[in-house]
Every structure is written in structure tokens, then in C-alpha cells.
Amino acid sequence: xxxxxxxxxxxxxxxxxxxxxxxxxxxxxxxxxxxxxxxxxxxxxxxxxxxxxxxxxxxxxxxxxxxxxxxxxxxxxxxxxxxxxxxxxxxxxxxxxxxxxxxxxxxxxxxxxxxxxxxxxxxxxxxxxxxxxxxxxxxxxxxxxxxxxxxxxxxxxxxxxxxxxxxxxxxxxxxxxxxxxxxxxxxxxxxxxxxxxxxxxxxxxxxxxxxxxxxxxxxxxxxxxxxxxxxxxxxxxxxxxxxxxxxxxxxxxxxxxxxxxxxxxxxxxxxxxxxxxxxxxxxxxxxxxxxxxxxxxxxxxxxxxxxxxxxxxxxxxxxxxxxxxxxxxxxxxxxxxxxxxxxxxxxxxxxxxxxxxxxxxxxxxxxxxxxxxxxxxxxx
Amino acid sequence: xxxxxxxxxxxxxxxxxxxxxxxxxxxxxxxxxxxxxxxxxxxxxxxxxxxxxxxxxxxxxxxxxxxxxxxxxxxxxxxxxxxxxxxxxxxxxxxxxxxxxxxxxxxxxxxxxxxxxxxxxxxxxxxxxxxxxxxxxxxxxxxxxxxxxxxxxxxxxxxxxxxxxxxxxxxxxxxxxxxxxxxxxxxxxxxxxxxxxxxxxxxxxxxxxxxxxxxxxxxxxxxxxxxxxxxxxxxxxxxxxxxxxxxxxxxxxxxxxxxxxxxxxxxxxxxxxxxxxxxxxxxxxxxxxxxxxx
Numbered sequence: 001x002x003x004x005x006x007x008x009x010x011x012x013x014x015x016x017x018x019x020x021x022x023x024x025x026x027x028x029x030x031x032x033x034x035x036x037x038x039x040x041x042x043x044x045x046x047x048x049x050x051x052x053x054x055x056x057x058x059x060x061x062x063x064x065x066x067x068x069x070x071x072x073x074x075x076x077x078x079x080x081x082x083x084x085x086x087x088x089x090x091x092x093x094x095x096x097x098x099x100x101x102x103x104x105x106x107x108x109x110x111x112x113x114x115x116x117x118x119x120x121x122x123x124x125x126x127x128x129x130x131x132x133x134x135x136x137x138x139x140x141x142x143x144x145x146x147x148x149x150x151x152x153x154x155x156x157x158x159x160x161x162x163x164x165x166x167x168x169x170x171x172x173x174x175x176x177x178x179x180x181x182x183x184x185x186x187x188x189x190x191x192x193x194x195x196x197x198x199x200x201x202x203x204x205x206x207x208x209x210x211x212x213x214x215x216x217x218x219x220x221x222x223x224x225x226x227x228x229x230x231x232x233x234x235x236x237x238x239x240x241x242x243x244x245x246x247x248x249x250x251x252x253x254x255x256x257x258x259x260x261x262x263x264x265x266x267x268x269x270x271x272x273x274x275x276x277x278x279x280x281x282x283x284x285x286x287x288x289x290x291x292x293x294x295x296x297x298x299x300x301x302x303x304x305x306x307x308x309x310x311x312x313x314x315x316x317x318x319x320x321x322x323x324x325x326x327x328x329x330x331x332x333x334x335x336x337x338x339x340x341x342x343x344x345x346x347x348x349x350x351x352x353x354x355x356x357x358x359x360x361x362x363x364x365x366x367x368x369x370x371x372x373x374x375x376x377x378x379x380x
Numbered sequence: 381x382x383x384x385x386x387x388x389x390x391x392x393x394x395x396x397x398x399x400x401x402x403x404x405x406x407x408x409x410x411x412x413x414x415x416x417x418x419x420x421x422x423x424x425x426x427x428x429x430x431x432x433x434x435x436x437x438x439x440x441x442x443x444x445x446x447x448x449x450x451x452x453x454x455x456x457x458x459x460x461x462x463x464x465x466x467x468x469x470x471x472x473x474x475x476x477x478x479x480x481x482x483x484x485x486x487x488x489x490x491x492x493x494x495x496x497x498x499x500x501x502x503x504x505x506x507x508x509x510x511x512x513x514x515x516x517x518x519x520x521x522x523x524x525x526x527x528x529x530x531x532x533x534x535x536x537x538x539x540x541x542x543x544x545x546x547x548x549x550x551x552x553x554x555x556x557x558x559x560x561x562x563x564x565x566x567x568x569x570x571x572x573x574x575x576x577x578x579x580x581x582x583x584x585x586x587x588x589x590x591x592x593x594x595x596x597x598x599x600x601x602x603x604x605x606x607x608x609x610x611x612x613x614x615x616x617x618x619x620x621x622x623x624x625x626x627x628x629x630x631x632x633x634x635x636x637x638x639x640x641x642x643x644x645x646x647x648x649x650x651x652x653x654x655x656x657x658x659x660x661x662x663x664x665x666x667x668x669x670x671x672x673x674x
Contacts, residue, residue, distance in 0.1 A: 204642075210589070210595045213394070214387060214634070214646075217383055217639065218383070242593075245509075267501070268594060271509070
């Protein structure tokens, strides 16, 4: 009896061993993806968390689909807290210790300017999904983004507003200590000048400010037809709300930067957000099968709605996966980079997606207006 | 003219939240002579206590009471866990500073875990949208209410300090701990009570500011701590009326530097002016230190 038991155990062990060797024969090649998104640190975390979620969702989907054969995507998330010093440390760690094949992020443009040169030097491709200031891909030929810069979307928005409401004067308010917002301000100003709209007031604020009443009182006195805000979602929400509370009426139209698009905006600003207008590469009801699948999967997994940056982070993973397939491996980083650069009309959740020669995204921008607390596509 | 008056309203409204917070700071820093870097964390904690209470459907005055008591309890815990322990072991003042800094960081970390890092707002209500327009000056009902609440809190604190036995005990401890012990004042309990008062004021101002500006986040206390320190230096350490006046003054200085100079220089002018005031009057604008000699 004892002997029979032993034989049985032995045969089980052998069988287990056999199946183990069988599995290792079909070894998966892990492809490490560094996800550098702020999940703490105020405003930045608003965008970072959703991008991390969306990227992880896309990685799961790609792995489950089996479209990459033996390659298995492994996402490694690190929180930089929206602090560029941290971004630099994390880039170094992910590149030198984790040996990632690609970096997704970082959340903020200021972090990108600090950390991307490290990846460029190490020849590790970076695909950002929320850096929208000018010049980010100019850091080097390994730096890409799926987030369209403000200069690609704002002129379209302003043209729409001009056609519909023919405004004569504008006021600007923007975050002076944020590279992205300073850049957005310049883009807004250029577009306003180009449309011949007179700028009657220019005000600034700083990160962490909560009271904008002094600036808005000055703007109110200038009585502009439109107010252009260069701020992140949470700042923009408060500026819009305080502007309306100070009695800047609905005759003053409020336009925002691309970076202000977040489901949080309407939630924080409440009724004051009505009519807030902004340009985007994406919106949640965007009628496209890939997008519908993305939104449904995101809702199911995270119990909340994704925002534009989340959509772009999701796109980034698919852009990378398609490039990885074309490159056929990760050993040659130059080949991988070239494959990413060659992305053309990829059927993605934000519509047909390509990179131009400057590694900027080529997409069709859309004009969005907040209606009943939700971003909706503007009607002509 | 209406723009000028509007800016005055803006400044007073901002200043009222500074004043309430600074009163708590001056009790701890000035009266007890303790450097407590967790004061901003009590402020943040109070805002969340109030927020959770409001979300549970409690009416605003009760939610404010929850914020007050919640902040006060945090203050007492800080004293029991950090300052009393350090005092008992003969720790240097600077150790309290570092320990309270650590406590503040921990509280921010806990808030991040419990409430998330995203900015939250108080539940919407029609009350928040009521505003009057008098001669082109727009005043929100909320601003008026917050100003009244601030003034009431200030009066209550003044009464407590001047007219109650605990207030007398606080003033005696502030004058000299050893003397207090000799005349039979329970020093430990008095300090605990002071921490409760300071925490409660911080918690209340957290809820007021959270309501006024619609921002509740784990990080809201950090900037406020700097403002609070500025105000008490401006008003004179340990001087409660000075803290109140300093709070309103800082609010007005900030608003007017935006209004008449440039919004880019808001902090540079605000703090620059304070620097100048200190050079001219190093003990603060309103300092008489009479409370310490009481």
C-alpha cells in the first residue's frame, strides 16, 4: 500500500514536471512597459490615475487577444506625484534597472522636458498621452505623443466660436508657473490675434491658488465677449465657477485649454460649467467601434468614465503593440522606434491615428461643449 | 469704484478664512510657544470631516460642528502622541517641529488613501448660488455667512480666553509653565485643551475655505500653513486680535496686489510687504505681548 502510494506520488510529480517543461518550452517573452503617471500630487493626479488605468486595461486586452504571439506586455507603474525631480528618478530606474522597452508618460509637460532626454539618450522610446505643450517631441527622435498639442486644436475651436458668435474682445487667464499653460497661453493669444479678436485683459494664477476673485474682478471690469482659460481641469473648474459667481454672465463665453477636459470639470464647477467650450482629439460618445469597446471595458473595470487622456493612453499601448509586431522584437531599439514612427492610419479608439514626421499625432480634432454637465460634440 | 469695492469684498472674504486659521496657529505657536507643523493637516482633516458630514445629509451648521470637533480631536491626538511624549522625555523644541512635520505628512498620506488624491467639492445646493448685487458689487450669501461664522468664532475664542477658567489657565501656562504649576494649574490638561481649540479652529476654517472655494484635497493644508505662519508673524506672535487683523490684512494685500500690480506677483508682493513690515516693526504690527505678561 505504501509502495503504491509512493508510485502514485512519483507519477504525479513526473507529470507535473513534464507539464512544467512543456510550458517553459513555449516561454513568453516579457516586454516591459514603464508607465510613469502621477497618482498623487493634486491636479496632476486627476490625469495620471486615469491614464494609468487605461494603459493597464489596454495591456491586459492586448495580452488576452494573443495578437502578439509569444510577447507578453508587462506594465510597471511608478507614481511621480507630478514632480519632475521624481520623474527623472523614475525614468532612470525604469530604464537602467527594469530595462523597459518603452515608457508611457509622464503626466505633465514639465516632467517630460526634465525626464525625456534621459530616455532619448538611452534610446528608449517614450509615448506621452497627456503632454500637449509645443516642443515635446522635439526633445529627440525617440519621443512621441498621442496627445495633440494645443496648437492643433485651439484654432479650430476659436474658428467655430467666431463663426457662431462673432466675439469682438477676449480676456485671458492662465497658470504662469506651468510650462503647459504658458504654452497654451501663447497658442491662445496667437489664435485670438489671427482671428482679429481684441485681448482686453490678461491675468495669471499659480499652482495651488484657490481664490481667483481678484483676477476675475479685473476681467469683469474689462467686459470681454470671451474668456480663455489656460488651466488644468480643477483650476479651470474653479475659475469658471468663481467667474459666474462674480457676475460674469452667460454673454461672456468661456473657452478652455485641451488640458481642461476631464469628467471632473463639470463635477467641480456644477452649473457654471454649462457652455464651457474646448477642443479635443476625443470625446466619450465618439461613434467608433473601437471607442465603444474601450469605454465599455473601462467602465466595467474601474466603475467610472474615462477622460480624453485616458483614451490617448489606451491608444498609446495599441500604437506600441502594433509597432512591436511590425518590428518583430525588442532587442533592436532603433527598429522598434522606427516601427512606432511609421504608425499610419491605425484603427484606434480615437479614430484613424498616424504620426507625422515630427512624431506628433495626426487626428481629427472635435469641438466639445459642456451641456447638462457633460462634454458633448458641438453642433454646427 | 464698484471694481474697487468688489476687490475689498474679495479680500475680506479671503481674509476671513485666514483669520480663523491663524487664531489657532497663534494659540499653539505664540501662546504655547510650540512649533506645530501639523496645523495645516488639522485644517485639511476638518475640511474632510465637514465634507463627509455634509454628504451624509447633515445641515451645514451641524457639519461645521463636526469639522470643529473633528479638527479639535486631531489637535488633541497630536498633543498626546507627539508633543506630550516628547515633553515627557525632555525632547528639544526642534524635535517637536520635525515630529509634527512627520505627523502632517502621515495625515496627508492617510487622507490620500482614504479619500483619494482628487479634488472634491461640497454637495451642491441652491444656497451656494445666492448672491446680491449692491451698486455693482457682487456679494455671495455664502461670503456673508462665512464672515459671520468667522466673527462668531473669534468672539467665542476671545470669551474663552478672557472669561473662563480654562482661558485663565491657558494664559497662565503661556506666561510661564513653572509658575502655572506652582499656582496649581494642571499644565498637561491645559495644553491638551489648547490643542483642542487650535485644532477646532483649523478644522472649522478648513470647512469654510472648502465651501468658499470648492476645493477639498489632501494637499490643501500645506499652503495654508504658510499663510497661517505669515499672519501670526504679521499680527504678532500669541496675539489673538493680531491674528484676526493680520488675517484680514493678508487677504486684502493679496487681492490688491493682484488688482493693482499684477497677478504674477501676488505672493512676491504679499510676502515682500510682510518682510518690509517686519523690518520696520519686528514684533509684528499688533504685538504688545501683553498676554504673555498677564
